[in-house]
Amino acid sequence: MNVKRRIFTRASSIAAIAIAGTILLSSCAANEAAPTTSASSAPVSKLSGTLNGIGSSAQGAAETAWIAGFQQANPQVTVNYDPQGSGAGRTNFISGAADFAGSDAAMKDTELATVSPLCKAGTKAIDLPVYISPIAIAYNVAGLTDLKLDAATIAGIFKGTITKWSDPAIKSQNSGATLPDAAITVVHRSDDSGTTQNFTDYLSANAPTVWDKPAAQTYPYAVGDAAKGTSGVADAVKGAANSIAYIDESGATGLSIAQLKVGSAYVKINAAGAADVVAKSPVATGRGTNDLAIAIDRKNTDKNAWPMVLVSYLIVCNTYADAAKGELVKAYATYVASSEGQSAAATQAGSAPLSADLATKVATAIATIK
Amino acid sequence: MTTETTGVIKARVRLGDRVFSTSTIVAGSLILVVLAAVAVFLVVQSIPAIVAKPGTLPNAAPNFWAYVWPLVFGTVWAAAIALVISIPISIGVALFISHYAPRRLAQGLGYIIDLLAAVPSVVFGLWGVLVLARAIQPFFVWLNANFGWIPLFGGTVSGTGKTVLTVAIVLAVMVLPIMTAVCREVFLQTPRLHEEAALALGATRWEMIRTAVLPFGRPGIISASMLGLGRALGETLAVAMVLSPAVVINFFLLTSQNPNTIASNIALQFPEASGIGINTLIASGLVLFVITFIVNAIARFAINRRKAFSGAN
Numbered sequence: 243m244n245v246k247r248r249i250f251t252r253a254s255s256i257a258a259i260a261i262a263g264t265i266l267l268s269s270c271a272a273n274e275a276a277p278t279t280s281a282s283s284a285p286v287s288k289l290s291g292t293l294n295g296i297g298s299s300a301q302g303a304a305e306t307a308w309i310a311g312f313q314q315a316n317p318q319v320t321v322n323y324d325p326q327g328s329g330a331g332r333t334n335f336i337s338g339a340a341d342f343a344g345s346d347a348a349m350k351d352t353e354l355a356t357v358s359p360l361c362k363a364g365t366k367a368i369d370l371p372v373y374i375s376p377i378a379i380a381y382n383v384a385g386l387t388d389l390k391l392d393a394a395t396i397a398g399i400f401k402g403t404i405t406k407w408s409d410p411a412i413k414s415q416n417s418g419a420t421l422p423d424a425a426i427t428v429v430h431r432s433d434d435s436g437t438t439q440n441f442t443d444y445l446s447a448n449a450p451t452v453w454d455k456p457a458a459q460t461y462p463y464a465v466g467d468a469a470k471g472t473s474g475v476a477d478a479v480k481g482a483a484n485s486i487a488y489i490d491e492s493g494a495t496g497l498s499i500a501q502l503k504v505g506s507a508y509v510k511i512n513a514a515g516a517a518d519v520v521a522k523s524p525v526a527t528g529r530g531t532n533d534l535a536i537a538i539d540r541k542n543t544d545k546n547a548w549p550m551v552l553v554s555y556l557i558v559c560n561t562y563a564d565a566a567k568g569e570l571v572k573a574y575a576t577y578v579a580s581s582e583g584q585s586a587a588a589t590q591a592g593s594a595p596l597s598a599d600l601a602t603k604v605a606t607a608i609a610t611i612k
Numbered sequence: 613m614t615t616e617t618t619g620v621i622k623a624r625v626r627l628g629d630r631v632f633s634t635s636t637i638v639a640g641s642l643i644l645v646v647l648a649a650v651a652v653f654l655v656v657q658s659i660p661a662i663v664a665k666p667g668t669l670p671n672a673a674p675n676f677w678a679y680v681w682p683l684v685f686g687t688v689w690a691a692a693i694a695l696v697i698s699i700p701i702s703i704g705v706a707l708f709i710s711h712y713a714p715r716r717l718a719q720g721l722g723y724i725i726d727l728l729a730a731v732p733s734v735v736f737g738l739w740g741v742l743v744l745a746r747a748i749q750p751f752f753v754w755l756n757a758n759f760g761w762i763p764l765f766g767g768t769v770s771g772t773g774k775t776v777l778t779v780a781i782v783l784a785v786m787v788l789p790i791m792t793a794v795c796r797e798v799f800l801q802t803p804r805l806h807e808e809a810a811l812a813l814g815a816t817r818w819e820m821i822r823t824a825v826l827p828f829g830r831p832g833i834i835s836a837s838m839l840g841l842g843r844a845l846g847e848t849l850a851v852a853m854v855l856s857p858a859v860v861i862n863f864f865l866l867t868s869q870n871p872n873t874i875a876s877n878i879a880l881q882f883p884e885a886s887g888i889g890i891n892t893l894i895a896s897g898l899v900l901f902v903i904t905f906i907v908n909a910i911a912r913f914a915i916n917r918r919k920a921f922s923g924a925n
Binding site: 299326327328329330332333352353425427429432433434435436459460464465466467468469470474477478481482483484485 | 670671741742745746749768770771772773774852853855856857858859860868869880881882883884885886887889890
């Protein structure tokens with residue numbers, strides 16, 4: 243009797259483990275691929291190997307989406323991305339520790355001068371704009387949902403010259419809105435970041451009389467509260483009444499986003515407008531062929547344009563010393579810049595997909611990777 | 613008396629002894645080698661920052677010392693406030709456990725406090741930024757409104773509560789377990805005779821503690837404080853998450869503009885740093901290294917000097 247029962251319980255526990263295991267395995271499989279679609283639509287990829295990327299944390303969520311999509315199509319390839327930061331990404335790429343870098347800033351001239359040991363001697367690294375993120379002005383004011391601001395007012399708020407929500411400069415643009423007679427709590431990044439760089443670049447281009455400091459990764463004024471990272475800023479704004487911050491749009495969920503005066507109209511934040519501004523901006527001068535470092539036109543006043551935008555680059559060698567590696571990077575970059583890759587990033591990371599003409603330009607540059 | 617050497621009986625050297633003594637020597641010197649390697653790395657990497665030309669350093673600092681000075685101040689300032697908060701509490705908790713609480717309760721409480729030491733600093737950071745900072749902000753407003761005339765509580769109150777005082781509270785909680793544990797152990801070692809003598813002379817329990825336990829435990833309290841200070845000085849992530857830093861030197865406890873600490877500054881700026889910026893951050897790390905060394909040296913000195921009077925003999 244006793245023995246029987248023991249066997250019984252053991253059998254049932256084995257069964258339980260088996261069931262749990264099956265569930266686990268099947269959920270893994272569900273994660274990996276829908277084999278029916280990939281097998282039927284595309285020939286099985288022959289690429290294999292490992293790619294290591296280091297760089298921008300802003301790109302982090304998008305890279306995760308890209309890696310998942312790319313590995314689904316190329317099961318033999320492993321891509322790793324370590325979101326240590328843009329500076330770390332470029333440094334490691336130059337030293338040869340990373341096969342590619344993600345960076346919120348294009349390679350500096352001094353950095354281009356040193357060629358990564360991974361690149362073929364005599365060739366240069368190229369910057370490929372693959373990640374576009376609109377920067378939002380997010381705020382937390384009870385009862386205020388449709389704040390409108392122009393560049394000069396934003397500059398005043400973030401410089402500390404406009405300190406109250408009831409300030410005439412804000413009032414004049416928001417007739418009818420209920421603005422509290424409360425102090426504005428400005429929240430900005432405490433860590434150096436590409437978001438700060440692009441935000442300050444926008445302000446110094448559009449409100450130079452107020453914002454008298456150049457664009458910088460470090461927040462230039464001793465104003466307001468600082469918080470670490472996009473999530474830190476979002477938390478700080480959520481937790482503090484009457485606060486305002488600049489933040490990557492993807493991090494602003496749950497917060498109200500101000501409309502921005504572009505030209506003579508107020509524009510709601512929109513991905514297409516951000517992508518459009520980047521597409522219409524000129525490529526930076528003095529760059530090698532295929533290098534698509536973009537000098538963002540912050541003064542674009544097209545309808546629905548959103549010039550407060552961050553562009554993040556994929557930095558790769560134009561010609562790799564190891565041809566196999568070059569082929570891998572080319573395949574990965576092609577996927578990243580493809581409409582499929584861009585829409586994956588848009589869903590996963592809230593970025594703005596590249597516009598068609600910029601995507602074509604990027605694809606042409608990628609085609610030259612060897 | 614005898615000048616000729618008397619035959620010293622030499623112990624036979626066994627293989628086991630050899631192996632064991634050699635391995636302890638290796639282990640002992642390894643720590644020195646590691647320390648030296650760290651020091652050499654810091655010094656070599658620091659030199660470009662220390663000799664850097666004006667205009668090349670971050671924060672538009674004219675030279676490295678101008679860059680690092682606010683950070684040094686912030687590091688010491690935040691740690692000092694944390695100690696001011698945690699020393700009385702840890703002594704109180706330790707005394708409660710060693711002399712007041714019933715044995716069973718004391719044991720349980722001791723375990724819980726030790727458990728606090730096992731909480732990772734990132735959890736303290738999350739708690740600090742998501743719970744404490746928000747909860748304490750109205751109190752800061754009240755403090756500023758009623759005691760703003762005290763310079764410490766002056767200035768414009770931070771809207772988010774991410775101030776140096778919040779950081780100090782988080783740090784105090786973090787250093788509490790180690791300080792309490794050391795104090796408790798020392799208090800428990802007070803010679804029973806001293807305590808009984810004090811009680812026999814008519815001392816109340818508090819007087820007994822004041823005359824017998826505390827003087828005996830003083831070196832223990834000092835070394836506990838220094839251990840706590842060491843942790844508070846080097847704490848990185850919790851500070852980086854909670855503090856709202858700026859490049860300033862001030863004594864305000866409640867404002868948004870707080871001096872940053874060295875460790876937190878490195879954590880915040882390193883990912884995006886390049887070129888001379890990296891050297892500058894490493895050089896600031898060297899400064900922190902020196903500060904902790906000095907703190908430890910002072911602690912050693914204090915403990916050694918007091919040992920003779922502690923009553924331990």
